Amino acid sequence: MPDLQWLSLFPEEMAEEVKRRGYPAFRAKQLFSWLHKGADFDGMSNLPKDMLADLAKDTIAQPAVITHRQVSQADGTQKYLYTFPDGNAVEGVLMRYKHGLTLCISTQVGCKMGCAFCASTLDGCIRNLSAGEMLGEVLAVNRELQGEAVHNIVLMGSGEPLDNYEQVVRFLRLISHPNGLNISPRRVSLSTCGIVDKMHLLAQEKLPVTLSVSLHAPDDATRLRIMPIAKAWPMDKLMEACRAWVEMTGRRIVFEYALIDGVNSEGHQAKKLSQLLRGLQCHVNLIPLNDVKERDLKGVSRQKAEAFLKELENNHISATIRREMGSDIQGACGQLRRRVLKLPSGEGQG
Numbered sequence: 001m002p003d004l005q006w007l008s009l010f011p012e013e014m015a016e017e018v019k020r021r022g023y024p025a026f027r028a029k030q031l032f033s034w035l036h037k038g039a040d041f042d043g044m045s046n047l048p049k050d051m052l053a054d055l056a057k058d059t060i061a062q063p064a065v066i067t068h069r070q071v072s073q074a075d076g077t078q079k080y081l082y083t084f085p086d087g088n089a090v091e092g093v094l095m096r097y098k099h100g101l102t103l104c105i106s107t108q109v110g111c112k113m114g115c116a117f118c119a120s121t122l123d124g125c126i127r128n129l130s131a132g133e134m135l136g137e138v139l140a141v142n143r144e145l146q147g148e149a150v151h152n153i154v155l156m157g158s159g160e161p162l163d164n165y166e167q168v169v170r171f172l173r174l175i176s177h178p179n180g181l182n183i184s185p186r187r188v189s190l191s192t193c194g195i196v197d198k199m200h201l202l203a204q205e206k207l208p209v210t211l212s213v214s215l216h217a218p219d220d221a222t223r224l225r226i227m228p229i230a231k232a233w234p235m236d237k238l239m240e241a242c243r244a245w246v247e248m249t250g251r252r253i254v255f256e257y258a259l260i261d262g263v264n265s266e267g268h269q270a271k272k273l274s275q276l277l278r279g280l281q282c283h284v285n286l287i288p289l290n291d292v293k294e295r296d297l298k299g300v301s302r303q304k305a306e307a308f309l310k311e312l313e314n315n316h317i318s319a320t321i322r323r324e325m326g327s328d329i330q331g332a333c334g335q336l337r338r339r340v341l342k343l344p345s346g347e348g349q350g
Contacts, residue, residue, distance in 0.1 A: 004017065004058075004059050005059070005060070005063055005130050005132035005133070006031065006035055006055075006059060006060075006061060006132065007035055007036075007061075007062070007063065007130075007131070007132030007133075007135045007136055007139075007174075008130045008131045008132030008133075008135075008167075008170065008174075009032075009132075010173075010174065010177070011028055011029060011032045011177075011179065012028075014028040014031060014032055015028035015029075018031065021051075021054065021055075023048075023051050027047060027048075027051065029179070030044070030046055030047055031044070031047065032179055032180065033179060033180075034047070035061060035062075036135075036139070036177075036179070036180035036181055037139075038062060038139040038140070038142050038143045039061065039062075040061045040062055041053075041055055041056045041061050042056075060085055062136055062139060062140065063084055063085060063130075063132055063133050063136045064082040064083075064084060064133055064136030064137045064139070064140045065082065065083050065084075065140065066080045066081070066082055066140050066141070066144060067081055067082070067083040067089070068080070068081035069081070069144075075095075075096070076096050077093060077094065077095050077096070078093070078094040079091065079092070079093050079094075080092045080093070080094070080137075080140070080141065080144075082106075082136075082137055082140060084133060088109045088126060088127065089109070090105075090106035090108075090109055090129070090137070090157060090158050090159075091106060091157055091158060092104060092105050092106065092137050092141065092157055093157070094141055094150070099151070099152070100151030100152060101145070101148060101149070101150050101151050101152070102150070102151065102152040102153070102154060103137070103138060103141055103150045103152070103153055103154070104153075104154040104155075104156050104157050105134055105137040105138065105153060105154070105155060105157050106120075106129065106134075106137065106157030106158040106159050107128075107129055107134060107155055107157070107158075107159040107160070107161045107164050107167075107168055107171075108125050108126075108127070108128050108129055108158060108159025108160065108163065108164055109125070109126040109127050109128075109129065109158065109159070110123050110124055110125045110126045110158060110159070111124075111125050111158055111159050111160055111163075112124050112125035112160075112163070113160045113163070113193050113227075113228065113229055114227075114228040114229075115193060115214070115216075115226060115227050115228075115229075116225070116226040116227070116297060117216070117226060117258050117260065117289060117297055120157075120158035120159065125159070125163070128159075128163075128164040128167060129159070129164065129167065130167055131167045131168075131170035131171040131174055132174075134155075134167070134168070134171040135171060135174055135175060135181075138150055138153065138175065138181065139181075149181075150183075151183075151187060152183075152187045152188070152189075153175065153183065153187065153188045153189070154188075154189045154191070155168065155188070155189065155190045155191060156189065156191040156212070160192060160193055160195065161190050161191065161192060162190075162192045162195040162198035162199065162202065163195060163198075165198050165201065165202075168190070169202070169205055169207070172185055172188060172190075172205075172207050172209065173207075175188070184208075185207045185208050185209045186208050186209070186210075188209045188210070189209065189210040189211075189212050189254070190202075190209050190210070190211055190212065191212040191213075191214060191256065192211070192212070192213060192214065193213075193214045193227060193229045194213055194214065194215075194227075194229050194230075194233055194238045194241075195229070195233065196233040196237050196238055196240075196241045199211070199241040199242075199244075199245060200241055200244060202245075203244060203245045203248040203249055204248070208249065208251060210251065210254060211245055211249075211251070211253055211254070212253075212254040212255070212256055212285070213238070213242060213253055213254070213255050213256065214227070214256045215238075215255040215256060215257055216256065216257055216258050216260075216264060217230075217263075217264050217269075218264070218269050218270075218272035218273035218275075218276050219235060219272060219276075220234050220235045222263065222264050222269070223235065225263060226260065226263065226264075226297075235276070239276065239280075242280065242282070243280060246280065246281045246282075252281040252282050252283060253280065253281070253282045253283075254282065254283050254284075254285055255277070255282055255283070255284045255285065256285050256287060257273070257284055257285065257286050257287065258287040258289045258299075259286055259287065259288065259289055259299060259300045259304070259305055259308060260289050260297050260298070260299065260300070261289075261297075261298045261299060261300045261304075262298075263297070265300045265304060265305075265308055267307065267308070267311055269308075270307075270308045270311035270312055270315075271311060271315065273312065273317070274311070274312055274315035274316075274317050275315075277317055278315070278316075278317075282317075282318065283318045283319065283320070284312055284317055284318065284319035284320075285319075285320060285322050286305055286308060286309055286319060286320065286321045286322060287321075287322050288300070288302075288305060288321070288322070288324055305321050306321070309321055
C-alpha cells in the first residue's frame with residue numbers, strides 16, 4: 001500500500017505535499033474537493049493531466065473498494081465488504097431510516113478487545129485503519145448510491161474506535177470539514193467497549209459525537225465473563241468516565257446492552273442496572289443477541305427482552321429494544337468477511 005493516502009490529509013497538509021511535488025499550492029483545494037466527492041484521479045476534470053498522472057504513479061485516490069454486497073429482502077439494509085490495496089477487508093452496513101441513510105463503518109481490521117459476543121474479535125486485530133480508509137468507506141457507499149448520500153455515521157463495525165484514537169479523531173474532523181462531506185459530528189455515533197482514559201481524552205476534543213458504551217452487564221463480575229476490558233477498567237472507573245462525559249459535553253450517553261440468556265438478562269440484573277444508571281443522562285439500547293456458536297452464547301426471547309425493558313422503564317431509565325435490521329443477510333459485523341475470506345464462521349454483534 002502506498003505510504004501517502006490523500007484522503008487522510010487536511011487541505012493545508014495536502015497543499016504542502018502538492019508543493020513538494022512541484023505544483024501550485026492552490027491545486028490542493030481542488031484535489032481535496034474531488035477526493036471528498038469520491039473521484040479517482042482520472043475523473044478530476046479541472047486538474048492538469050500531467051499532475052494527475054504523476055499522482056497516480058505512487059498514490060491511490062480512493063483506498064476502499066466495495067468487492068461484495070448483500071441486500072436484505074426484509075428491509076433493504078445493505079451490507080458491504082470493502083477491500084483495501086493491501087488485501088485486507090472490513091465490513092460496512094447501510095440502513096435506511098425515516099431520518100436518512102445511516103452507515104456503520106469499521107475502524108480496524110479485526111479487533112483485539114475479545115468481547116465474547118462479537119465475531120470481529122475472533123482473529124484478533126490485524127491492523128488499524130487510517131482516517132482516509134475510514135473516509136473511503138463512506139465515499140465508496142456514496143458512489144454506489146448514485147444521487148443519494150450517507151447522512152449519519154456509526155463507528156460500530158469491526159474494531160474498537162478508541163484503540164485507534166488518533167486516526168479516528170482525524171476522521172471525525174475530516175468528515176466534518178466544510179470543503180468535504182461536511183457531516184456534523186452530531187450525526188456521528190462512536191461505540192466503545194470502555195477504554196476509560198481515551199473516553200476522557202475524547203471528551204476534551206470538543207467533538208459533539210454521540211458516545212455509545214458497550215456495557216452489557218450491571219456489575220463487574222458479570223462483565224468480566226464476557227468483556228476482558230473490564231479487568232483493566234472496572235465499573236466504577238467506567239461510570240466515572242461516563243458521568244464526566246455528560247458533564248463536559250452536555251450530551252447523554254447511550255449504553256449498548258446485548259441480552260444474553262443465562263448471563264445478564266434476569267429481572268434482578270435489570271434492577272441492578274437501573275441502580276447503576278440512576279441520575280445519569282443516558283439511554284439504554286437493548287440488543288437481541290445473535291447466537292455465538294464459538295462461545296456457546298444464546299440470545300433471549302422477545303418476551304424476556306420486553307420484561308427486561310419494562311423493569312428499566314419502571315425504574316425511570318430511558319430504554320428501547322433495538323430494531324433488528326439485515327437479519328437475513330447476517331447484519332452483525334464480522335460475518336460477511338469471515339465467509340468471503342473462508343474463515344471459521346462466527347456471529348457477533350459488532
